[in-house]
Amino acid sequence: MIKQSSKKRISFYTFGCRLNQAETAVIKNSFQAGNYQVVDFAEPADVVVVNTCTVTENGDADTRKLVSKINRLNPRARIALIGCQAQIQKEKLAKLANVYWIVGNAKKFDLAEILQELDSVSTPQVIAPAIPREAFTIPVAGIDTDHTRANIKIQDGCDFFCSFCEIPYARGRARSREFQNILEEARLLAAAGHREIVLTGINLGTYANAEKNILQVIEELEKIEQLDRIRISSIEPTTIPRELIQRMAGPSKLCRYLHIPLQSGEDQILKRMARKYTVKEFTDFMEYAKQTVPEICIGTDVIVGFPGETDEHFAATCELLRILPLDYFHVFSYSKRSLAQSRSLTGTVPQKIIERRSQILRELSQRKRRVFYETQLGTTQNVLFENQKNSYWFGLTDHYIRVKVRSPENLTNQLRTTRFERIDGQTVLGTLNG
Secondary structure, eight states: OOOOOOSEEEEEEEOSOHHHHHHHHHHHHTTSSSSEEEOOTTSOOSEEEEEEOOSSHHHHHHHHHHHHHHHHHOTTOEEEEEEHHHHHOHHHHTTSTTEEEEEOTTTGGGHHHHHHHTTTOSSOEEEOOOOOOSOBOOSSOOOOTTOSSEEEEOEEOOSOOOTTOOHHHHHOSOEEBOHHHHHHHHHHHHHTTOOEEEEEOSSGGGOOBTTBOHHHHHHHHTTOTTOOEEEEOSOOGGGOOHHHHHHHTSSSSBOSEEEOOOBOSSHHHHHHTTOSOOHHHHHHHHHHHHHHSTTOEEEEEEEESOTTOOHHHHHHHHHHHHHSSOOEEEEEEOOOOTTSGGGGOSOOOOHHHHHHHHHHHHHHHHHHHHHHHHHHTTOEEEEEEEEEETTEEEEEETTOOEEEEOOSSOOTTOEEEEEEEEEETTEEEEEEOO
16 A cells, blocks of 8 residues: 655645745745645645735735635635735735735745644734845745746845835835855756746845845856856846946846836826836936847836826827837736825826726737747747647747747757747747757
C-alpha cells in the first residue's frame, strides 16, 4: 500500500502585479520544509493562501468572489488572505466565511511560522502591524517551477502619493532591499535554470541601498553567467536615469523594453492626479528612448474617467497616445479608493462614458501593437520559449513580442533565434533558425 503523507496540503493563488507574483514564489518556497505539502490551486487543499490586490475596486471584488469559489469547491479548506488588501481592509476580510488568517504586508513572509503557531485557531487571526521603513532582506529564493522567467523583488513602498492611489498605505513608504541580498537570490535563480529575471518593485526606479542605485543592480546582475536577460517591470518616468537607456542600447543583457505609466495625456488632469511630470517631459523622454534604442517596446498605463476628465481632456489623451512612440497600453477605469486623496474630488465621470472611452483606447492599443509587430516581420530575433499549447511552442523576445513556432523539439526554457513570418492574432508566427 502507498503510505499517505501526514503533511497538510496548501495551495496558492495570486492577484495583481508582478511584485505579488514574486512574493508568492518566495512564500510558497518557505513551505517546502515543514508540515505542509504545496499542491496546485486546482487540487483539494487543507489551506488556501490568496495573495490579494487592492489597486482597484475590481481587485477587492475578485478576492470576495474567489473566497466564495473556494468555499463552494473546497468547503473544508481554511483560507489565509495576505498582502495589500489584508493590510488595509482586515476588518472586512475577517467577516468572510472560512477565512482564518489575515496577514498584512509586514508579516506575509512569516506565513509558514504563523500557520505553524496558529494551526488550530477557531476565529480569524488578524496580523497586520505597521510596515517599518527600513532596508529589507528576503530569506528564501523565489524559484518559480511554474514559469520560465522569475520575478525578483528589489524595492517596496512609495513616497509619491499620487492622488488616485492607496498603495503607500497598503505597502508603506519607499524602502529598498539590501544590495547583496538581491545578488544572492539572483545567483540562486540563475543556478535553478531561470534565464531571465524581472526586476520588480512598487517604485522601482527609486531603489537606493549601500550607495547603489538601479543601474548598479543591473551592472552586477549582468555578471551572472547563467543569466541571459534582465527585464525591468513597470517604472515611473521621473525615476529612469538616461544612462539606463544608453545601457539598454547594448551590448547588454538588459531587455529592450520599458513599461512607463502615463495615466493621462492632459496636464490639468496630471496635476489633479499629483503626478510629477508634464506631458512635454513625458514626450521628450519617450522620444529620447526610441531614438536611443530604435527597436525598444514601450508600454504604458492609462486611467480613464479620473474626476474632472472632460471630453476635451480625453481627446487630448487619445491624440497623445496616438502620436507617442508607445506600442501598447493597459487601460484602467478610475476606481475610487477609500484612502486615496482623489476620493474628495468633484467631477465624477459617469460609468457609461468611462466604458466608452476605455473601449476607444483599447482599440487604439491593439492597432499600435500590431503596427509594432509589423515592423519586426522578416527579422530574426532571439526568443525565450516557455510552454507548448495546441502544438505550438510559445515564447517572448526581449522586446516583449509573443512568438509561436511549430517544432518537434522540446523548447522549454530554450533561447533560439527565430525568423518572424506573419502576425497571427496577438502573436507572431515564426520559424526556428537551424
